[in-house]
Amino acid sequence: MTPEPQPSVSSPCINLCQIDPDSGLCKGCLRTIDEIVAWGSAGDDFKRAVWTEIRRREAEIDWG
Template sequence: MESRRSVRSPCVSVCALDEKDVCIGCHRTGDEILRWTVMTDDERQQVLENVARRERSSLI
């Protein structure tokens, strides 16, 4: 039996959306946050890649 870990949420319990509808805590959009529980692991992995890109661009 194969044990597979689910992709964990990037939530850091700092929940507030900015003017671009992006959470200032986890860098997910409002839509990504709402859909997280019904996403596949592949979709969640894509969201995490988007989050990393948003984090990098917010530091500039």
Template sequence: MSQDTPCIAVCMIDPKTKLCFGCGRTLPEIARWGSMSRDERLALMDGLRARMHDAGLPAMAPRRG
């Protein structure tokens, strides 16, 4: 995956937090991703690790393919 995306190809949404188990984004953020500027994407990515931690979700490693 590109460095400009947090996607690790684990695309499942946690029903409680509404966050993707793989990247920590919400469905609306994922849907808007392609139309966001690079600066917007990087700003969002900066907070994803803390967001996952605060939600009690484990950080997942990318799948090996």
């Protein structure tokens, strides 16, 4: 019996691609340029780690 395939990790891209010069993060997805470039060939462990970083970054932003 083979295990069911796991769904791949979805991209956080929302097609608002603009790097903030101060933070170095994309204003749309909150990834660094290095994370964006690596995403296409990265494994799911890397992608999950990036998602964890995105959530941490979101928590640090003053949205008010």
